[in-house]
């Protein structure tokens with residue numbers, strides 16, 4: 001029955017769940033007119049679920065996911081970089097600012113940028 005409700009409609013997606021979570025968080029704020037914002041957010045989430053303009057809702061959801069996933073990606077990149085800090089040394093190409101990862105403890109090495117081909121000499 002639950003599935004039949006969403007035939008030909010957008011259905012629940014990440015942005016709708018995000019809006020519900022936002023409404024849940026806002027429900028803890030003690031402000032006299034907060035319930036209006038709270039209801040508007042929930043109505044918006046429900047309208048999105050029952051929208052027949054699936055293409056537009058998908059675009060909105062994709063934009064939402066791109067914003068939400070940015071800090072996640074940054075965090076995982078930092079984690080990987082921290083793990084590899086004793087194995088690799090990272091330099092930046094002076095020409096194109098591409099990050100270049102070189103194994104540590106190899107002495108003086110000639111590094112060729114993988115992006116622009118610029119060569120730099122560094123001690124690892």
Ligand SMILES: [Zn+2]
Pocket residue numbers: 093094095096097098113114115116117118
């Ligand atoms: Zn370069």
